[in-house]
Amino acid sequence: MTNSFRTENDSLGSIEVPREALWGAQTQRSLLNFAIGQDQIPMKLIYSLARIKQAASIVNNRLGTLDDNKRDLIVNAACEIAMGKHDAHFPLSVWQTGSGTQTNMNLNEVISNLASKATGKPLGSHLPLHPNDDVNQSQSTNDVFPAAIQIATVQEIQTTLIPELDLLIESLTKKSNAWSEIVKIGRTHLQDAVPLTLGQEVSAWSTQLSTARERIEVSLRELYPLPLGGTAIGTGLNSPKNFDSEIATEISLLTNLPFSKANNKFAIMGSHDGLVNAMSQLKMLAVSLLKIVNDIRLLSCGPRAGFSELQLPENEPGSSIMPGKVNPTQCEAMSMVCMQVIGLDTAVTMGGGGGHLQMNAYKPLIGFNLLKSIELLHDACRSCRKNMVEGIRPNEEKIAKDLQQSLMLVTALSPKIGYDNATKIAKYAYETGVSLREAAVNFNYVDEDEFDQLVNPILMANPKSK
Incomplete structure (x- = not known):
């Protein structure tokens, strides 16, 4: 049973993580502390986070804060995640911290461990990529x-x-x-x-x-305006100059959508x-x-x-x-x-x-x-x-039958004989069961030809075509 787990460490100490899991200590703590319902963070959101990690590594490298090797490791891992190759390693509940910190760290830890696997280092060693210092560089969950x-x-x-x-x-x-x-x-x-x-x-x-x-x-x-580069509260602390505009441009290129930097983060x-x-x-x-x-x-x-x-x-x-x-x-x-x-x-x-x-x-x-x-x-x-x-x-x-029986066709007579007289025709037809045509002729308001000319359902449905 002991061989089924490995020990990982974070700022709170050590914790056991399933041996083959690509996540690390913070993800494991979230699994234990937020076992709430069955709703998990949507994979589409995970894929977008992966693209952000990919873009951040490219920009950090361009701005001189991340070396080429680490950039390539992050890019490769993030691309695999965004392509859905590691979905099983993102198991966290929606009902977690309100900032999404555990999910952000889930990404950071998985990318770190994918880099460890790619370079023959032990899972959880944080070598050659550290989840916070490298993968999360110039970023905050916020x-x-x-x-x-x-x-x-x-x-x-x-x-x-x-x-x-x-x-x-x-x-x-x-x-x-x-x-x-x-x-x-x-x-x-x-x-x-x-x-x-x-x-x-x-x-x-x-x-x-x-x-x-x-x-x-x-x-x-x-x-489209993204808060990236704002880090913790919007000031951009711990991110290099121009990181915000450059990562927005990189995201725009990756997605082929017009994302830009937010002017007020x-x-x-x-x-x-x-x-x-x-x-x-x-x-x-x-x-x-x-x-x-x-x-x-x-x-x-x-x-x-x-x-x-x-x-x-x-x-x-x-x-x-x-x-x-x-x-x-x-x-x-x-x-x-x-x-x-x-x-x-x-x-x-x-x-x-x-x-x-x-x-x-x-x-x-x-x-x-x-x-x-x-x-x-x-x-x-x-x-x-x-x-x-x-x-x-x-x-x-059925449509034709209902149309023929409708008393509201009498509305077409109103301009000719007036609203009150048209009302009399409708009520008489309803109470006696006769047709509107018969009722109109009975009151001598119009003759049969006038009725047929005025009460034309086709023209009533398209009155401007007259």
């Missing part, structure tokens, strides 16, 4: 951890969420164009209203998502308003998606005792007791994801406002909730598009 959240958030939104959102918008736009001639009854307050086309109704959904997309992209501008390190704003825009996307799938759920309800204007793909049986029942499961899954994201946004909002003085101590929560929200929204958009939106079909027979 500037690298929020920078890593910013980098990971921008990358995941740009490369994962936005492309999938574009596909969903495209799919809805295709439906809107295909259904531009299908006139149906509108509804306000869940009551019958004047006509519109099914294409117009769906166009609202695609535009909602396009607007949400634009909001998200605008929010990213605030995340105190603002970004003492608060994370840009991250809170980005999370808020993810929440707004969730709000839009929730409205859309609730609309789809209503329009597809039935099949015989509801609106039944839309027919959804039948993906799986809907009931364990009712034969033949099919439910709007994609709408339900998306709804739950949206509500989860809205809840995660509330936590990020509270975390963003919960910092004190020169440091916000809710960094792991903010980073975890942002990346989890991006993942959930991406996956839900993809599932919703592939398993529902692309296969939705209009029930044109």
Whole structure:
């Protein structure tokens, strides 16, 4: 049993670490002290931290504070980590110190031990790289951890969420164009209203998502300035001159994204308003998606005792007791994801406002909730598009029947006969069960030809085309 561990040392003394683990003493203490839940620091955040270590070593070498050999060892190890080759060695819980110090040290220790392995030195020897003096040179958790959240958030939104959102918008736009001639009854307050086309109704959904997309992209501008080089509290203590601008440039080259140095690092390190704003825009996307799938759920309800204007793909049986029942499961899954994201946004909002003085101590929560929200929204958009939106079909027979029976078509008569007289026609038709046409002729407000000319659902849905 003794052979399964090695002894490592830090400022608090010695501690046993699993013999083959690439992490060291501080990571091991975190594993023991923060055994809280199953949520671990997202690997996307780990990869961004690795790129920061890589960039820092290059800049430190260029500025003359790190030799070529140590730079190359850090770069090689960081690249391997960023490529996902050592994921098992980053086991820490989200629920740790609010700065993320243990995760930063997890990176430093793993890089140090990868260098030890590469040069034939014992794990934990801190040779030839010291976790703090070399790997963490010119850095503090307080500037690298929020920078890593910013980098990971921008990358995941740009490369994962936005492309999938574009596909969903495209799919809805295709439906809107295909259904531009299908006139149906509108509804306000869940009551019958004047006509519109099914294409117009769906166009609202695609535009909602396009607007949400634009909001998200605008929010990213605030995340490009990085606090790197601010070290502990924003002053840049223990980092060489120009380190901040040079590492921002290096990160920009590594990611192919326009990252830059923050002009005021105190603002970004003492608060994370840009991250809170980005999370808020993810929440707004969730709000839009929730409205859309609730609309789809209503329009597809039935099949015989509801609106039944839309027919959804039948993906799986809907009931364990009712034969033949099919439910709007994609709408339900998306709804739950949206509500989860809205809840995660509330936590990020509270975390963003919960910092004190020169440091916000809710960094792991903010980073975890942002990346989890991006993942959930991406996956839900993809599932919703592939398993529902692309296969939705209009029930044109039901749509036409509801349109013909609508009393709100009488609205087209108001300019000719006045609001009060039009109201009489609608009430008479409803109480007697006759058609609007019959009711209008009965009151002698218009003749049959005038009625047919004025009450034209196609023209009512496109009044400017007259």
